[in-house]
Amino acid sequence: MDLVKAKINQVYGILNELNIDSWLVFVRETSMMADPVVPLVVGHEVTWQSFFLYTNNKKSYALVGNFDKDNFDRSGYFDEVLAYTASPVEEFRKLMDKVNPERIALDYSTSDSSADGLTHGMYLLLKEYLKGTLYADRLISAEALISKLRSLKNPEEIKILKKATIIAVEVWDDVARKIKIGMSEKEIAGLIDKAIAKRGCKNSFDTLVNAGDKTDAGHGTPTNAKLGSGDLLHVDFGVIYQNYCSDIQRLMYFKRPKEKAAPGELIDAFDTVNEIISKTAELCQPGKKGHEIDSLARQILVDNGYPEYEHALGHQLGRSVHDGGAVLGPKWERYGNTPEIPLEEGNVFTLELEILLPGIGCVGLEEDVSIINGKTEFLSKRQMKLLVK
Secondary structure (H helix, E strand, O other): OOHHHHHHHHHHHHHHHOOOOEEEEEEOOOOOOOOOOHHHHOOOOOOOOEEEEEEOOOOEEEEEEOOOHHHHHHHOOOOEEEEEOOOOHHHHHHHHHHHOOOOEEEOOOOOOHHHOOOOHHHHHHHHHHHOOOHHHHOEEEOHHHHHHHHHOOOHHHHHHHHHHHHHHHHHHHHHHOOOOOOOEHHHHHHHHHHHHHHOOOEEOOOOEEEEOOOOOOOOOOOOOOEOOOOOEEEEEEOEEEOOEEOOEEEEEEOOOOOOOOOOHHHHHHHHHHHHHHHHHHHHOOOOOEHHHHHHHHHHHHHHOOOOOOOOOOEOEOOOOOOOOOOOEOOOOHHHOOHHHOEOOOOOEEEEEEEEEEOOOEEEEEEEEEEEEOOEEEEOOOOOOOOEEO
């Protein structure tokens, strides 16, 4: 399956569903400042100002610089490929008159970074190109369209995402056997990164490692802090497989001298985190809103005497590790309207949370799930038991 063609075909249905007659992607120098939708529905990088127009009557148009035209002719992605040399204005206005759209969706958004690919400079340029035409006042946000386009994975995309998650779990199973007391966070991250590269993949983000509570869990890079007895090792990483991302967290406890098992408070926290992932997974169904699922997780934490985590319970996965669209999160300002977006068939999410135990570390787990046939499916085997060395 050609995924670019498949996603373009998906655009047509979404345009009709949202009652939008056209979507315009306007980009330049995409190797330097790429709109996140380019890999999905354009398929090639461009140098000069380029216009990609998709309409609700299942037509697609490309207007590109003359040296880029051949790539798009050969791709077969567009019904009509136009080119310009000195200035695109005349050809662009001709195209707009031909299509005569009543509403033109553009890539800007205050809530969703994946839908905010139109730079301010390009917006000003577009307004100048449309000055004096009927179309200057027909511009709207493409946020809802892009949210659906990225969120509604087709079966082939889910298949690739599942493989990406399985590879990440294989990496952990391989590396976990090699980790020993005395290793630094940087050394452990190096083992994970090497295992990812060995499988022909790349990291979906910089590998995160916490040796006990010596460093803060979050987005900090690994340090020279060394793993010691009584430490809970926490790792957070993912792989890119065929341009799609996975994202998992795993745990391993290293016993103190004469300690026969992990501390009871650690086992309790681990079981609570796992229970929350199981119960919130059951709620990930079409029509549910992210804040409702996130609220259940927080309620279980509070009922068990733990503080709430300071982030969303989950984000979508796709070509980006934070793939836009609905978020399983609280109605905080920083998440905009994304926690209010109803979940749909084909969504792929992480489920992640942690409990911080002083003197032990970050009890954090993360699993990747998809919504298939109205139910939640885990994309790989879960960590259901705490590893203890």
